[in-house]
Each structure stands twice: as C-alpha cells, then as structure tokens.
Amino acid sequence: MTSESPRSSAVREAALSAVPAALADLGALVRIPSIAFPGFDRADVERSAAAVATLAEDLGIFDRVEVKTAAIAGTGEQGMPAVLATRAARGGKPTILLYAHHDVQPVGDESLWESAPFEPTVRGGRLYGRGAADDKAGVMAHIGALRALVDAVGTDFDLGVNLFIEGEEEAGSGSFAAFLSDNADALRADVIVVADSGNWDATTPALTVSLRGNARFTLTVRTLEHASHSGMFGGAVPDAMLAAIKLLGTLWDDDGAVAVAGMTERDADTPEYTEETLRSEAGLPSGVSPIGRGSILSRIWNKPSITVTGIDAPTVRNASNTLSPEVSVVISARVAPGQPAAEAYAAIEAHLRAAAPFGAELTFSDIETGDPFLVDTSGPAVTSARAALATGYGVEPVDIGVGGSIPFIADLVREFPAAQILVTGVEDPHARAHSPNESLHLETFRNALVSEALLLEGLDSTV
Incomplete structure (x- = not known):
C-alpha cells in the first residue's frame, strides 16, 4: 500500500463519515419492493428509480439527472426505468461511468426469511433485506x-x-442494449465501474477479472397427445416425466460434471480454496459431496455448469394416477470464459435432440444468452483500483473469477471498446444474494465505499 496524499486522506475521512447516511438511505431503498419481473407492480420499480434520481440530484454535481427507459428487444415494449446522470469532464480529465442496479430478485418463500424481506434489519454486523447486497448496496x-x-x-x-x-438487471436486462445505443454519447467513459460482484471474503477485497456467460431456456418434452391412466397404460406408454428424467440425466456424468460435447472450459490457475470453505459459503452439508473434477474454483470459475432451475409438472398435492403428456423445465447453463454463449447453447440443444428417448418431441423456447467476460488487467485504471482497494480495506486485493454471469458487460464492451472496465462489488461470500435472508456485511460496505471514493479522487488527480 502506498502513502496517502493530504487530499486522498481527506477523502478517506469524508468517506468514513459518509457511511451512516449511506446506510440509512440504503435502508430506505430496501423498503421499496422494486421487482422488475413480469407479474409484479411496475409502480414499485418506478418509485425506486425516482428515489435514486433524488439521491443523485441532491449531490449537486451533475449537469443532468433523468429517469429513462428504452425498448425491449423484439417486443417494442418499454423496459423498466433507469437513472442516468451525467457530468462532463473538464481540463482533460477522464470520465468514469458508475453502474449498479436498483431492481431486486423476487422474495421466494417468505417463510424462510428470519425477518421481513423489505424491512431492513441489522443482526450480527449484517443488514438483512432483499436488495441489501444485490445491488442497492x-x-x-x-x-x-x-x-x-x-x-x-x-x-x-x-x-x-x-x-x-x-432497473431490470435481475429480470434479464431486456432493454440494456437499446439503452446503451440510445444514450451512447451520455454514457461514454474512459473507465467503467460495475458494482455488482463480490469479494474474496468479508475483509479481503477483490477485482473480478473473469465471469462465466449464461444460456437459459425452457425445454418442453412431449410424449402423448393427451393424459392417460397410468394403470391402464403404464409399462407400455412412455410418459413425459419419464422421458424428461432420462433426457436430463444425460447432461451430466457420474461425477456431476457437464457431459455435453462442444461446451468448453478455460485453462487457468486458481487460488487455494478448500472444500471446507465451499461447504461454509454454499451451505453444503457434510453428508453431501461436491460435484465435478479439478480444483474447486476451476469448477466454479473456468468450467461450464448446467442447472435445472424450474419445472412445470403436476405437484405432489395434485398428483393422480396419470401419465403426463408434457413436462417443461427451465435449464440454466453457465458458459466458461472464452466460449461464445450462442455456441454453448447450440451444443446443449444438439445434445438434447440427439439424446431424446422414445422419440419424445422437444420444444425450445424463451432462449436467453449472455457472453462470458475476461478483463484486460494491463490498463492503468486496474492499477488505480487495486491501490484504492488496498487502502480502503487495509488488505491487498485479490483477482478473482466469478461463476455467475453479468451478460450486459458484453454489451458495454461492444458499445465502448476503448473503456477500461472494472468489476467490483460490496458482497461477501455469505451475502446470499437471490436467496432468503440476503444480507450485507456492514464492514465490507464501509470499506467498499471508502475504496471507491479513493478511486474517484485518484482519477480526478490524474495528470
């Protein structure tokens, strides 16, 4: 860590003093259930956008603050509201674009929450609430x-x-590309900070230098023209559930590793990370074995994965002695850095069509893809960010990969190819983003805020 100038020292002290007010405003944002998914109230997302716009206006530094929308690709419908604030650079200084999102995941089963999901609650040094970490922090x-x-x-x-x-990152960023195109001049920057990732642990900061891509789709398996009695015809007639189970089982080998020809993996070293740490961070019980092969972090950062995240079939409560004619599942695949997501999706579709049992009819719909991302770490902004993180946290930062996906970063790279992109975050491994009891580690938030303030000061001081 380098010694601070008087100016950067003043910024660091101001940042520490800013934390309580920032947390109070975070609590107010968490109270707004800004879920951008279909079926939820758009007015809540609009209210959240208005609240963020007010926070930006109150800074008194922007030339313009707007709440804007763009058209969703392929539909013509308007996406969810985003906040865009701009301030022109002066004196040859660079421009920085600060990105985050104010929409949140649905709550899920509210009975699994220990406190109300939209009532910010502090317990054990953490702030609990939906969006408290991802990404209102x-x-x-x-x-x-x-x-x-x-x-x-x-x-x-x-x-x-x-x-x-x-305002719609959790719901797939459907209007993101159009928003970038519509507002390219206003968004153009030398450095882009995407504050939507995580850290090595609660006290060690990280720069995310690789992200897996994603390929998500709905698969419908059909074997019958109509439902039939399972006693009268079972044993001779294949039902859709049987076909779906057999078909889905072909996606993995006996170790749980992806068994789809054409899905690639990246060859890269990973830091030491123990199975004990995995169990603690993922909630993996002692009697359940990890899946895959190779180092644990290589499985998460550099190899593909496939998960069935939803299924439409008769519920246990509504089960009857019936051969189901049709079953639908949602498949979410993560794509290794270096492989185009469309190529990985094509490999999965080809595999499933070739493996369909009993001549089952397959339909693919709601296909979404997002490319992986690898950061160019040679730029000066990366050096500045590492120095700011080291000072803000008091610990040298770690370069990490992330198994999750931020597909819109590929859009940023395409629209602004000369910009240096820094993927940072306020989450620690126990934040439980997207899950019940999502929370923000308060010390991590404090250090992240201080680090970003120091990065801003450093860029402003650039000669």
Whole structure:
C-alpha cells in the first residue's frame, strides 16, 4: 500500500463519515419492493428509480439527472426505468461511468426469511433485506463515494462522472442494449465501474477479472397427445416425466460434471480454496459431496455448469394416477470464459435432440444468452483500483473469477471498446444474494465505499 496524499486522506475521512447516511438511505431503498419481473407492480420499480434520481440530484454535481427507459428487444415494449446522470469532464480529465442496479430478485418463500424481506434489519454486523447486497448496496456505494468526494474537495472538481443505475438487471436486462445505443454519447467513459460482484471474503477485497456467460431456456418434452391412466397404460406408454428424467440425466456424468460435447472450459490457475470453505459459503452439508473434477474454483470459475432451475409438472398435492403428456423445465447453463454463449447453447440443444428417448418431441423456447467476460488487467485504471482497494480495506486485493454471469458487460464492451472496465462489488461470500435472508456485511460496505471514493479522487488527480 502506498502513502496517502493530504487530499486522498481527506477523502478517506469524508468517506468514513459518509457511511451512516449511506446506510440509512440504503435502508430506505430496501423498503421499496422494486421487482422488475413480469407479474409484479411496475409502480414499485418506478418509485425506486425516482428515489435514486433524488439521491443523485441532491449531490449537486451533475449537469443532468433523468429517469429513462428504452425498448425491449423484439417486443417494442418499454423496459423498466433507469437513472442516468451525467457530468462532463473538464481540463482533460477522464470520465468514469458508475453502474449498479436498483431492481431486486423476487422474495421466494417468505417463510424462510428470519425477518421481513423489505424491512431492513441489522443482526450480527449484517443488514438483512432483499436488495441489501444485490445491488442497492452498489447504488449507495456510488452515491456515498461521490458524497465523500464532494465533502472533501467541493463540487468544483474536473473528473467527468456518469451514473447509470439500471432497473431490470435481475429480470434479464431486456432493454440494456437499446439503452446503451440510445444514450451512447451520455454514457461514454474512459473507465467503467460495475458494482455488482463480490469479494474474496468479508475483509479481503477483490477485482473480478473473469465471469462465466449464461444460456437459459425452457425445454418442453412431449410424449402423448393427451393424459392417460397410468394403470391402464403404464409399462407400455412412455410418459413425459419419464422421458424428461432420462433426457436430463444425460447432461451430466457420474461425477456431476457437464457431459455435453462442444461446451468448453478455460485453462487457468486458481487460488487455494478448500472444500471446507465451499461447504461454509454454499451451505453444503457434510453428508453431501461436491460435484465435478479439478480444483474447486476451476469448477466454479473456468468450467461450464448446467442447472435445472424450474419445472412445470403436476405437484405432489395434485398428483393422480396419470401419465403426463408434457413436462417443461427451465435449464440454466453457465458458459466458461472464452466460449461464445450462442455456441454453448447450440451444443446443449444438439445434445438434447440427439439424446431424446422414445422419440419424445422437444420444444425450445424463451432462449436467453449472455457472453462470458475476461478483463484486460494491463490498463492503468486496474492499477488505480487495486491501490484504492488496498487502502480502503487495509488488505491487498485479490483477482478473482466469478461463476455467475453479468451478460450486459458484453454489451458495454461492444458499445465502448476503448473503456477500461472494472468489476467490483460490496458482497461477501455469505451475502446470499437471490436467496432468503440476503444480507450485507456492514464492514465490507464501509470499506467498499471508502475504496471507491479513493478511486474517484485518484482519477480526478490524474495528470
């Protein structure tokens, strides 16, 4: 870690002082159930966007703050509202684009939550609530860091700042590409910070340098023209559930590794990570074995995975002695860095068609793909970010891969190929994003806010 200048020291102190207000504003955002999925109230997402826009306006640094939408690809419908705030650079200074999203995942089974999902609650050094970590904490890390910069140096700084807070990331970013195209000039930047990832642990910061891509689709398996009596015809007539179970089982080998020809893996070293750590972070009981082969982090960061995330079939309560004619499942595949997601999807579809048992009819629908991402770590912004993280956390940062996907980063790369992209985050491995009892580690949030404030100050001081 390098010694601080008086200016950066002042920014760091201002950032520490900004944390309580940032957490209070985070709590207010968590109380808004801004779920962008179909079937939920759009008005809540609009209310969330308005609240974020007010926070941006109150900074007093932007030339313009707007709540905007763009058309969803292929539908013509308007996407969910995003907040776009812009401030032009002066004196030859760079421009930074700060990204986060204000929409959240659905709650799921509310009975599994230990406190109300939209009532922010502090327990054991963590703030619980849907969106507390993913990604309203990212929103407030940006706002808090900008507040600290203003408190320490005033509003008359030269760094260009664009703030883009999306409103539909959890629902697939359907209008993201159109939003970028529609607002390319306003969003253009030298450095882009995507605050939607995680850290090595609660006290060790990380820069995410690789992300797996994704391929998600609905598979419908049909074997009968209509339902039939399982006693009268069972044993001679294949039902759709039988066909689906046999077909899905071909996607993995006996170790649970993906067994689809044409899905590739990346050859890259990974840090030490024990099975004990995996069990702790993932909630894997002692009697259940991990799946796959190779180092644990290579399985998560550098190899493909396939998961069945949903199924439409008769429920246990509604079960009857019936041969089901049709079963639908949602398949979510993660694609190794270096392979185009469309290529991986094509490999999965070809595998399933070739393996369909009993002549079952297969239908593929709702296909979504997003490409993997590898960061160019040679740029000066990466060096600046590592220095800021080391000072903000008091610990040298780690370069990590992430098994999850942020598909829109490929859109950013395509639209702004010259920009240096930094993927950071406020989550620790126990945040349980997307799960019941999602939470934010308060110390991690504090350190993330301080680090970003120092990064902003450093870029503003760039000669």
